[in-house]
Amino acid sequence: MTFCVQKTAMEYSIFSEFEGTLLKDQDPFSYFMLVAFEASGFIRFTLLLLTWPVIRFLDVLGVGDVGLKLMMFEATVGLRVSKIELVSRVVLPKFYMDDVDMEAWRVFSRYDKRVVVTKMPRTLVERFMKEHLRADVVVGSELVVNRFGFAKGFVDGDVGSISSKVVKLFVNDEPSLGLGRATSSFQFFSICKEQMHPPFISDKNHHDHQLLRPLPVIFHDGRLAMRPTPSTALSILLWMPFGILLSLIRIIIGEMLLLRIMLYVTPLIGCKIVVKGKPPSPISSSNSGVLFVCTQRTLMDPLVLSIVLMRKIPAVTYSLSRLSEILSPIPTVRLRRIKEVDAQKIKQELSKGDLVVCPEGTTCREPFLLRFSGLFAELTDRIVPVAMNNKVGFFHATTASGWKALDPIFFFMNPRPFYEVTFLDQLPAEATCSSGKSPYDVANYVQRILAATLGFECTNFTRKDKYIALAGNDKTVSCTSLKR
Numbered sequence: 001m002t003f004c005v006q007k008t009a010m011e012y013s014i015f016s017e018f019e020g021t022l023l024k025d026q027d028p029f030s031y032f033m034l035v036a037f038e039a040s041g042f043i044r045f046t047l048l049l050l051t052w053p054v055i056r057f058l059d060v061l062g063v064g065d066v067g068l069k070l071m072m073f074e075a076t077v078g079l080r081v082s083k084i085e086l087v088s089r090v091v092l093p094k095f096y097m098d099d100v101d102m103e104a105w106r107v108f109s110r111y112d113k114r115v116v117v118t119k120m121p122r123t124l125v126e127r128f129m130k131e132h133l134r135a136d137v138v139v140g141s142e143l144v145v146n147r148f149g150f151a152k153g154f155v156d157g158d159v160g161s162i163s164s165k166v167v168k169l170f171v172n173d174e175p176s177l178g179l180g181r182a183t184s185s186f187q188f189f190s191i192c193k194e195q196m197h198p199p200f201i202s203d204k205n206h207h208d209h210q211l212l213r214p215l216p217v218i219f220h221d222g223r224l225a226m227r228p229t230p231s232t233a234l235s236i237l238l239w240m241p242f243g244i245l246l247s248l249i250r251i252i253i254g255e256m257l258l259l260r261i262m263l264y265v266t267p268l269i270g271c272k273i274v275v276k277g278k279p280p281s282p283i284s285s286s287n288s289g290v291l292f293v294c295t296q297r298t299l300m301d302p303l304v305l306s307i308v309l310m311r312k313i314p315a316v317t318y319s320l321s322r323l324s325e326i327l328s329p330i331p332t333v334r335l336r337r338i339k340e341v342d343a344q345k346i347k348q349e350l351s352k353g354d355l356v357v358c359p360e361g362t363t364c365r366e367p368f369l370l371r372f373s374g375l376f377a378e379l380t381d382r383i384v385p386v387a388m389n390n391k392v393g394f395f396h397a398t399t400a401s402g403w404k405a406l407d408p409i410f411f412f413m414n415p416r417p418f419y420e421v422t423f424l425d426q427l428p429a430e431a432t433c434s435s436g437k438s439p440y441d442v443a444n445y446v447q448r449i450l451a452a453t454l455g456f457e458c459t460n461f462t463r464k465d466k467y468i469a470l471a472g473n474d475k476t477v478s479c480t481s482l483k484r
Helices: 018-022 029-039 042-060 064-076 081-090 092-098 102-109 126-132 159-169 230-256 259-269 301-309 322-327 339-352 375-379 404-413 439-454 463-471
Strands: 013-017 113-121 137-145 151-156 177-179 194-196 272-276 291-294 315-317 332-334 355-357 383-391 418-423
Touching (some): 013 018, 018 113, 029 042, 029 092, 029 230, 042 064, 042 230, 064 113, 102 177, 230 404, 301 315, 301 355
Parallel strands (some): 013 113, 177 194, 272 418, 291 355, 315 332
Antiparallel strands (some): 137 151, 383 418
8 A cells, every 4th residue: 555645845744653542551462352352252352362462572582573473363363354343443442532542642633744654554543543643544453354254363564564664654755743652663763853652742722723633533343342451351251250240130120120229229230320309209290291302322221211200101212122011110101303203202101100211313432422313302291300420341332233121231231321411491381382482492402401410522423324334224214114
């Protein structure tokens, strides 16, 4: 692959190492562990972890490049390149972003032409660097692929050839600045006009209002919630047998016990629920129930709300798996994403009593709220916003491209699942459609007050945006297929 960086008279160029410079951690082992787990599974994950002492020993002997090739081989051999690319697109960016050295990035972002050099395969890094850290060119090794689209476990290019590529980029003009470790194995810092090594201190007097921060990672996938460093990966593997057993016990107890006592039982099985605000009391004399409008962190949100209220509140769902519907201790109402049909279903359920709806239409793991659908605002004025938030340990309880039926199992596999439920006051009449406001204004208002309660940011992203980003499709079903 040939790269070309053109430089005008007024442009300044920079190149930076990825590991140990833009990222604080110089060891890429944990990222190959993520590839092994998310693209393959526990067996490859375990085998790679067992090889870590050998990789570390090779590094101590001064042949770290051999150890790097070994971890690349174990993490990628036999995998479809499409799976590796999927992990690099929907899993790795979140973990990269958590490890970004912001001072290094501020220096990096000030330059006109930005080149990044990595010792990992380019495909694992390029998308993140270009989309989130605004790099122009990413230079790294290339995965060797057979004619069937499977990785051979080898890469085309070593430290020497990567260094040569960088030198060729600046054959006519020297780069203005090079960022990298003083002990870097890359041999191209001599071509730089200036060099900087960690730790970095950015110029506090330099202001660039267009580059205040990297583009945040809003959507990401994968089951692991913690970056699997060797110690963390070992903890996950040792916990797995206990976690699976504990998850099954928690689910069985939840199925057997009444909801009105579950709030008192949850601490005994290692779960914690914190309630803030005053939940409304059930009113039997009204012709319409209360519509609880919740933020959506996991598919467990409606169940947690029912546990807090100590009664079964039916929940509106969009893409709940059949297994989750069967296991659910509360009634579920499946919508079809056909406005007239869905509106009629919601009205019918509200005529029977209270109802839970999550107008984002899908979950979001990060501190952002997706755009709220305005449908709920058209159907009732008895709206109670509820801010839901949760914390997990080892595993995420949501997935866009995986098997959704495992969501509750992974949630309860965490050592100590935590939920915080905050009830806001019922919307006053002047804030509802009965006062002449449009459904979109009401939905936007509810989104804003819930975001303010949680300390989150509002976005205009939708469920469709999420699934296109993570799964390559919008997860919609045609009307024709629904009528069959």
